[in-house]
Amino acid sequence: MSHLLKKIGLSVAFTLTLSTAVIAESAEGYIANIGIQSNLEGLERVKQILVAPPFLPIHQQKYSGKPRIIEMEMIIEEKEIEVEPGVFVQAMTFDGTNPGPMMVVHEGDYVELTLKNPKTNLLVHNIDFHAATGALGGGALTKVAPGEQVVLRFKADKPGTYVYHCAPGGVMVPYHVVAGMYGAIMILPKDGLKDNKGKSVTYDKAYYVGEQGWYIPKDHEGKYQRYPNSVAAMNDTLKVMRKLTPTHITYNGKKGALIGKGAMKAKVGETVLFIHSQANEDSRIHLIGGHGDLVWPGGSFNNTPTVDRETWSVLGGEAVAAMYTFKQPGIYAYVNHNLIEAIMLGAAAHVSVEGEWNNDLMEQVQPPSKIKN
Template sequence: MDELAEARTMGSIATAVLAAVALVLSAGALITSVARDSGGPATVAPAEAVAPTSVAVELSEFAIAPADITIPAGGTLEVVNVGNIPHDLAVVDEGIGTAMLNNGESESLSLAGLAPGTYTVHCTVAGHEAGGMKATLTITEGDAGTVAAAPMSDHSGHGSHGPDTDWAAYDQVMHDSIAEYPAATEGIGNQLLEPTILEDGTKRFELTAQIVEWEVEPGNFVEAWTYNGTVPGPVIRADIGDKVEVVVHNELPLGTDVHWHGVKIDNEFDGVAPLTQELIAPNESFTYRFTATESYVSMYHPHHHSQFKIPNGMWGAVLIGDVPLPEAGSVIGGRTLPDDMTISQEFPMVMNDAGTIGMSLNGKSFPATAPIVAKKGDNILMHYYNEGLQIHPMHLHGFPQLVVAKDGFPLDQPYWADTVNVAPGERYTVMFTAEEVGAWVFHCHILTHAETDDGMYGMVTAVIVEE
């Protein structure tokens, strides 16, 4: 297989290709490929002139409606989940909130005890606040009066969109969001990390844990926790039989460690401080060592306070050796494999859904996600990595994916799928052949991870196939 760095960098996408992509997308190739599924905010009746004793609040993917809630002291929020997945509503830092509500469930949330003032309410499910489930709660002076609660929304006809919705504007905003793809941003992750070769042949890699400004999408810079300043961190690649050293330098404001997820390694280097090692303090370093005894499709990330370090960007891929592929020309599931199984490109596809990085593929959110550019007939090998907090069913238009390995372990019975469901911590290795020319959409099929009322966003990219 070709080296990863040569196979997958934004630099390999020529200006002419970008121009061709823009032309294809503006012609509507992506628009006709992606179906819209409503996930927008609910329509809530306006409040009466006198603030009501209670206010109806609706939760959906990913919105809280109304976004600005005003209620007198002592009032009650009538909370209902009109979405498709569980949500709750909590007052930030006040210890007040509902239970987790399934679709159609509701709960009265008393605000008794909260002093007049302004508060933030949100859904506590990981990633949901970043996706838009946050609202402002204003509690006014005085007792709640005798006005009835605001009526709930009418969800007949058009889901959560009301009869006054400007549908033409919805068409335009989707078209406009797609026309921006692919958008240039600063920073590229997944670059191959070159080792230093020691006298005994050991491959030594250097990683620096540091906080940087990272451009997730055009103009949106966030504070990212990174390895070597990129999201994802650099790819560590070695061959079976290699001795590997990874020197980790900590430039974070707190201690850290590195867990080698899926790598067969001695316990002292497993990276779980303080159980297997001392915490790597700020401005200190630690060296991890292992011998690559078999092929791995693995990853590295912190274990110490991983609940915010990883969503904020600290992860990277480890690839050891090659994943065995089925025999060329063989028949699997009624489909015949190509006579030439040479891999043209191999790369990780890392998913995230929370923290400062949010809904993203390889550290970028649409329209800044990098297209996969291929020639007709190319065989592509892709390693899915889920470093997020939710499952992600990854759907590729146009070509079936041949699943050849799970967590780096080759499958005795590879299988075809157009959608591969990847849970947190999992890796799936798939191969597909770019059989047809065109711009083919590639996205998470949890639709609110890919589209909002403001157009396409998040976990969407495309495979661009040229003659």
């Protein structure tokens, strides 16, 4: 490891910063003063199989039983991603995808995550759940060096949609996040979602869109650079990050990932729940040709949802939920309505909707023709 780092121009002291020194921020302070013990006796254990975004794992929208322990496993993968043809980043990922998988549990459940950092990786990683209480969201209890694994359990006591991300300390926190290492968890109320009048609502489909700002260095000729690993890319990337201006913004890891064959799909009459996250920059979401029938501010299901929104905000470090029932067929553009970021940098997706057109909602009364003098 140190030989590799020397070869790419990093000092032995910096090598320690990337490995042992990061772990030196001990978790003892978080486990030495144990007071209230967990009472997990008799609770059912359920394994949740995580899937790649934009899809969600199999789940119930309502659950009235006793709390359960939801077991999950994620493998950290440092890998190269092609964010657009010919442009590559050395990404850090949960389970190999950007964003990491969506987790779904119910209020009162316990999330029990096994986090694995294979020995083939170079860096220390951890996980900070914005949904969790204490120990830096679990970040202080989950630091794992290459070749290690850790198990974290926390109680899901605040219903809503939340970001999780890697946060190993210091400058490595923003570096890991802008290298793609984040995802989201949804904690559903036991009795399901409610509209602005308190009436129960359900969805036919749900999609998870993770918006990612990438900061990719260029060489002296203005060409995007390519690196052998995330350590080699770090110094140059940090210089680009200081400008606070992403070179690319993607939905689900690649420009156009959710367009064409990858478009999200629905049918006229179906209600779709969209969960949109941004771990670093602010965003503003607009469904062109549609609306946010219900939008939960900040992703909190304890908030009364706002209705009939044209555009809704997603702050950096948030995951926000919005629901819409499609009324017309066709292609809907799902965009960041900073249109510079959507069209020029890549923050756009499509929803392909099947069904019968309703002329009462919209009709071309006269096709284009020459203007008469």
